[in-house]
Amino acid sequence: MLSGAKTRTENFLVKLFAVVPLVALAAAVPFAWGWGLGWVDIGLAVGFYLLTGLGVTIGFHRYFTHGAFKASRGLRVALAVAGSMAMQGPVIGWVADHRRHHAYADRDGDPHSPWRFGSTPAALAKGFWHAHMGWLFEREKTNAKRFAPDLLADRDIARIDRLFPVLTVVTLLAPALLGGLITMSWWGALTAFFWAGLVRVALLHHVTWSVNSLCHMIGDRPYAARDRSANFWPLAIMSLGESWHNSHHADPTGARHGVRRGQLDISARLIWLFEKLGWATQVRWPKPARLARKLNPGYGA
Ligand SMILES: [Zn+2]
Ligand SMILES: [Zn+2]
Numbered sequence: 466m467l468s469g470a471k472t473r474t475e476n477f478l479v480k481l482f483a484v485v486p487l488v489a490l491a492a493a494v495p496f497a498w499g500w501g502l503g504w505v506d507i508g509l510a511v512g513f514y515l516l517t518g519l520g521v522t523i524g525f526h527r528y529f530t531h532g533a534f535k536a537s538r539g540l541r542v543a544l545a546v547a548g549s550m551a552m553q554g555p556v557i558g559w560v561a562d563h564r565r566h567h568a569y570a571d572r573d574g575d576p577h578s579p580w581r582f583g584s585t586p587a588a589l590a591k592g593f594w595h596a597h598m599g600w601l602f603e604r605e606k607t608n609a610k611r612f613a614p615d616l617l618a619d620r621d622i623a624r625i626d627r628l629f630p631v632l633t634v635v636t637l638l639a640p641a642l643l644g645g646l647i648t649m650s651w652w653g654a655l656t657a658f659f660w661a662g663l664v665r666v667a668l669l670h671h672v673t674w675s676v677n678s679l680c681h682m683i684g685d686r687p688y689a690a691r692d693r694s695a696n697f698w699p700l701a702i703m704s705l706g707e708s709w710h711n712s713h714h715a716d717p718t719g720a721r722h723g724v725r726r727g728q729l730d731i732s733a734r735l736i737w738l739f740e741k742l743g744w745a746t747q748v749r750w751p752k753p754a755r756l757a758r759k760l761n762p763g764y765g766a
Contacts, residue, residue: 473586487671490664501656505647509640509661513550515705517636518669520547522705522732525556529616530563533720534736534748538621545625550636552666553673555629556622561612566677567717568612570692576600576607577677580693589682597678598670637662672703680710687725687764688715688756696728706730715759716751724751 494502524544527533536544545556553559562576569575579596582588609617616622625632637658644657675697684695688711700708701723707713709722709730716724723730739745 502660503656505644505653506656506660509643509657510665513636513640513661514665514669516547517551517665518672518705519732519735520544520549521551521553521559521669521673522707523736524548525551525553525559526563526707527720527732527736529556529622530560530567531718532749533718534740534745536739537744540739540744542621542625545622546632549625549629549632551669551673552633552636553670555626557609557613557616557626558607560616561607561609564612565607567714570690570694570714571681572692576605578693579678579682593678593682596681597674600677636666640665672700673707675700676704676707676710680708684708684711686711687761688712688759689761690714690759698728701729702731706732712756716756718749719751720748721751724756 525548528536528541528544529548548559549556554562565574565576571578571580575581577596577600579589579592581595582591616626640661641654641658644661645651645654647653679700680695680697681693682695684697686695690711692714694711694714696711697708706722706729709724709728712724712728713719713722720736721730721733722728723733736745736748740748
């Protein structure tokens with residue numbers, strides 16, 4: 466059994482380990498500026514962050530998992546490739562895990578609920594770690610035949626799924642190649658590899674994982690849901706609109722997650738553009754009447 470003090474220590478350590486590496490990273494920026502980091506690295510990092518992040522949010526999540534719109538074959542393939550380059554696992558496994566998350570959200574069977582061990586501070590510290598990244602280290606594998614038969618049957622997608630190791634190499638080496646060519650130097654290749662390859666992948670990992678951990682723990686809950694999903698505004702921009710997670714659980718197939726006034730949703734904006742270009746059709750934009758019925762007391766539409 467844990468004493469109260471031990472509990473607080475444990476809680477503190479989790480926060481420490483979650484925050485210190487990010488603070489260290491931020492501190493490294495001014496230190497490295499001018500010799501180990503420059504505008505080329507920043508530009509490449511932002512570019513690859515957006516490409517792979519949107520591949521996950523629009524592609525893996527809203528399109529492949531939830532069918533929020535229909536996509537042309539070209540867009541479908543591009544989204545699967547871009548999402549795979551986020552290094553969050555092959556597309557079919559990602560989708561199967563996430564469909565299982567929605568099927569069992571915050572109950573037995575959810576692959577990554579922060580509430581798995583209970584709601585005492587010690588249980589939540591453990592649960593935060595589990596939901597954030599601990600679950601990835603478990604050996605259980607979601608049954609793709611049950612949760613993603615549509616993708617297993619799709620030859621394009623099955624092929625991209627198998628190409629995951631190659632795309633992992635591409636996502637790490639492409640920034641290095643571009644950085645080297647732009648600066649015409651090996652040093653430029655190395656710094657681009659570090660910032661736009663490794664750091665960019667790590668940052669997107671933590672943002673995606675935060676949707677699984679933080680967005681089931683803290684934030685606003687305007688909509689009734691069977692789970693503990695919450696809208697956590699500080700992550701709206703970095704998560705490209707995915708941190709409006711309570712709204713998402715209330716209306717999982719909706720193409721826009723930031724459904725309330727002033728809720729920035731960059732992914733939804735891009736889906737809107739795809740629709741205008743004719744690449745995305747039958748987009749499931751949120752229906753105000755449907756959402757209004759799910760509002761919790763105390764929240765206005
Ligand atoms: Zn969720
Ligand atoms: Zn979802």
